[in-house]
Amino acid sequence: MDISGSGFWDLLVAAAADDADLCGKAAHARACAFAVRIDDAQHLLEFHRGVLARLEGKDLTGIRFSISGPRSEWEKVITGAIPYARAINVFHGRLRVEGDALSVLWMTPALWQLWRVSARLVGGIGHG
Amino acid sequence: MAEIVGRYVEVRGRQAYYEACGEGPAIVAIHTAGREGRQWHGVMQALAGRYHMFVPDLPGHGKSWPLAGNACLQDAHEIAQWLREFAAVVVGDSFIITGCSLGGNLSLLLAAVAPEVRAAVALQGCDHTPTFTETALDLMTHPQVSLMHANMDFSMSLVGSEATPEGRAFSEWGVLSIIPVAQQGDLRAYGRCDIRPLMDKVKVPVLLAHGSEDWLASREMVEATRGRLVNAPLVRMVPLPGLGHFPHLEAPGRVADMMLTFFDEAGL
Numbered sequence: 322m323d324i325s326g327s328g329f330w331d332l333l334v335a336a337a338a339d340d341a342d343l344c345g346k347a348a349h350a351r352a353c354a355f356a357v358r359i360d361d362a363q364h365l366l367e368f369h370r371g372v373l374a375r376l377e378g379k380d381l382t383g384i385r386f387s388i389s390g391p392r393s394e395w396e397k398v399i400t401g402a403i404p405y406a407r408a409i410n411v412f413h414g415r416l417r418v419e420g421d422a423l424s425v426l427w428m429t430p431a432l433w434q435l436w437r438v439s440a441r442l443v444g445g446i447g448h449g
Numbered sequence: 450m451a452e453i454v455g456r457y458v459e460v461r462g463r464q465a466y467y468e469a470c471g472e473g474p475a476i477v478a479i480h481t482a483g484r485e486g487r488q489w490h491g492v493m494q495a496l497a498g499r500y501h502m503f504v505p506d507l508p509g510h511g512k513s514w515p516l517a518g519n520a521c522l523q524d525a526h527e528i529a530q531w532l533r534e535f536a537a538v539v540v541g542d543s544f545i546i547t548g549c550s551l552g553g554n555l556s557l558l559l560a561a562v563a564p565e566v567r568a569a570v571a572l573q574g575c576d577h578t579p580t581f582t583e584t585a586l587d588l589m590t591h592p593q594v595s596l597m598h599a600n601m602d603f604s605m606s607l608v609g610s611e612a613t614p615e616g617r618a619f620s621e622w623g624v625l626s627i628i629p630v631a632q633q634g635d636l637r638a639y640g641r642c643d644i645r646p647l648m649d650k651v652k653v654p655v656l657l658a659h660g661s662e663d664w665l666a667s668r669e670m671v672e673a674t675r676g677r678l679v680n681a682p683l684v685r686m687v688p689l690p691g692l693g694h695f696p697h698l699e700a701p702g703r704v705a706d707m708m709l710t711f712f713d714e715a716g717l
Contacts, residue, residue, distance in 0.1 A: 404606035407664045412580045422584055423591065426599045433602035 322443055324399050325362040325392060330375055333435070334366075336442045337373040343434035344371040353428050355420070356381065358389035368431055386420025386428075401440030405433055451497030453490060455512070460535050466512035467505040467539060471497030474567075474717060475540045478504045479532065479548030479555050481695060482639055483632030484623045485511030488549070491616075491701025496708065500545075505535050509631045521634035525551075525642045528635075529558045536565065545717060547708070549573055549697050550666060551639040557674065560655060560681075561647040568654040568717055570708055572696050573666040576648050576674045580665055581640035589633040596627045609662040611691030612699035620695055648677035654715035655681045658707060660692035660699070683715055 322329055337343050348371030357364045365376035365384060390408070394415040397403040408414040418425055453470045468486055470493040478489045486504035493502045508522060508531065509515035522528045532555065536544055545568045548556040553574025560569035588594050604624045608617055655678055659671045671686065678684045687707055689696050697704045711717075 404603075404664060406603040406606050410580060410665070411582045412578075413664060413667065422588055423593055426588060426594050429599050430602060 324395060324443075325359045327364070327375075330357075330364045330366070333439055333442060334373050334375055336438050337435060340434065340438050343373075343431065343438055346434050347371040347373065347431035350427050350431055351424075353385050353424050354383050355424070355428065356384050356387035356389075357395075358387055359395045360392050368428065373435065384420070385424035386418060386422075388416055388418050390414075390416035398436055399439040400443050401436065405436050451494045453493055457512075458535070458538050460508075460531065460538060461516065463508065463514045463516060465505055465508065465514070465535060467503055467535070468493070469501065469503050469539075470494060471499070471501045473498075473500045475544040476500050476502045477532065477536050477540055477544050477546050478502055478697075479546070479552030480504070480507070480510070481548075481550040481552055481623075482635035483510070483627055487511070488619070488623075488695065488698045489701075492697050492705050492708070495702055495705030499709070500712075503536070503540050503544075505532070505539075507531070507631070507635070509628065509634070515630075519630070521631045523634040523637040525555060525558055525638045525644065528638055529555055529562065532559065533563055533565070541565075543567055545570065545712075547572070550694060551635050551642075553666070554578060554639065554642050554644065557651065557655070558644050558647065560653050561644065561650040566653060568656075568712075568715055569651070570656045570658070570711065571674075572658045572704070573660060573663055573671070573694055574657060574674065575666050575670040576642075576644045576677060578639050578642050578666065578670070581636050583640075586633055586637050586640060589636070590629045594629075596629050596632060597625055600624050600627065600632075607663055607665055607694035609660050609689075609691050609693030609696075609699050612693065612695075616695070616699040616701075620698060645677060648674065649679050651678050651681045653681065654683040654711070654717070655685070656708070656711040657684070657686045658689055658696060658704070659686065660689045660694060660696045662690075662692060663694040665694055685711055685714070687711075 352369040354367040506513040547570035549572035553571035556569040
């Protein structure tokens with residue numbers, strides 16, 4: 322599965338919409354747009370009232386924070402091989418979170434749920 | 450089941466709460482960052498037949514009053530000094546020190562600087578843990594941050610797969626009941642902890658135990674610490690498969706058995 326490509330993120334957005342736990346946790350968070358950068362690829366996402374959506378285009382207006390890093394580290398997060406916290410840890414991880422730190426914290430519970438869903442999605446694809 | 454008794458004692462003019470259990474040589478046990486001494490109940494009861502454990506709540510944690518100005522300690526050396534003062538009042542001039550995570554680091558620090566320490570059992574203990582950014586630490590007391598929510602997944606990712614249901618539940622409760630200023634102070638002490646230059650001053654037996662599923666205090670960090678304990682007469686490193694960052698809470702019976710084996714070997 323090419324986690325850098327749009328196809329994966331479309332599938333993840335759809336899986337997120339079907340996940341009650343994720344929607345429940347994200348519903349309590351403020352609307353927030355953020356960028357996921359995997360090597361040179363970028364995907365813009367937004368949580369709004371519990372629903373995750375992809376943003377069209379490359380306009381970074383309104384993007385509150387970004388999570389960036391090499392594909393190898395992203396694969397570990399997306400497959401659930403390592404916890405998200407480890408991947409973004411200043412000492413242990415290779416992902417970097419930049420931008421509005423408060424927004425990052427507000428979105429933390431929803432993001433953990435998102436990576437749980439991504440692990441299930443990738444596992445399902447892998448075994449399918 | 451051995452009785453655990455809670456008491457107050459005055460340290461630095463403030464009421465400090467501690468719990469004690471058992472009879473025998475003294476052990477002082479330190480809780481993890483932002484938590485309190487109940488983490489040690491299982492180990493206390495398991496060791497009660499041979500050891501007398503004393504477990505304080507650090508200032509501002511659990512039932513201990515904060516320091517003047519509602520302050521908590523924020524530096525490993527300051528916390529270590531407070532623990533020495535607590536032990537001087539309650540325990541006496543000779544004791545084994547143990548602790549987990551920040552408490553593990555503090556156990557190593559006390560083993561280096563406190564002649565009253567007979568031995569150290571450091572769970573997830575390391576001499577250098579630069580694992581939190583200053584931004585993350587500052588945000589812990591921001592008026593728009595709820596650590597109960599923001600820290601839950603992080604904290605629970607540190608719990609091992611073989612943790613008892615009770616241990617897992619109490620670890621979760623530790624996040625739900627968090628005191629942000631206490632957590633912030635402890636993690637400042639933890640994130641800024643660099644006691645590497647002191648490790649060659651440790652001249653007592655040391656047990657380093659590592660929950661193998663802990664990604665925060667990693668095996669590599671513990672092994673590096675072990676390599677710097679060049680003057681300790683006995684150093685043992687014990688992996689704890691299936692356990693994470695809170696072994697004493699996750700599997701108190703296993704931790705107690707491990708400690709007894711080490712104490713026997715060290716003649717304690």
